[in-house]
Amino acid sequence: MDQEHFIRTLSLDDRRPAPMGQAWALALAAAVLVAAGLFATILGPRPDIATAAETWRFLYKFLVTAVLFLTGLWALLALARPGARARLPLLLLAPALLLASVLVELVVAPAGELGSRLVGNNALLCLTFIPLIGAGPLAAFLLALRHGAPDAPARAGAVAGLVAGGLAATLYASHCTDDSPLFVATWYPLAVLLLAAVGALAGRRLARW
Structure with missing residues (x-):
């Protein structure tokens, strides 16, 4: 059986969705519980x-x-299966929303405050705690990827990092006192992309088959 036929067989095998579904349900539950527990313990x-x-x-x-979390999760579930469409264009929705809010902020905010709003007061906290809170969820999603057969393990790992980052950033946003879109557009993506980079490196080794 050649590789192309094997991938097609896996994609159509009715016996695979149940265990994969269970693996992802457990991974998602673990990710939310671990992230929420850590956030409540160290920040609140x-x-x-x-x-x-x-x-x-x-x-x-x-x-x-x-x-970011929801579109990333949808894309990740697709990437976990061989031969499936990755739905990666959906990942552009969150950046588009962020860009729209930045444009509004540039229009309505006083020009003299733009620099201070961009720098904020919690940049270091953001760069520290979003990756920290997202580390557990990223590990859970990478383990779930091992139950699938992604065609592009590094890409799947990177998207897993985006999903973990989206979850962590959602929790962290309730703690952060810097609400300006300029701050969010600068520091949140850097923190999330750090998780995506780690996910890509780890996925290359852990999620290949």
């Missing part, structure tokens, strides 16, 4: 979260991070 939500929730900048952070 900001004290003024009720007041912050009345502003569009605070709420928009969750829209961007949640969209």
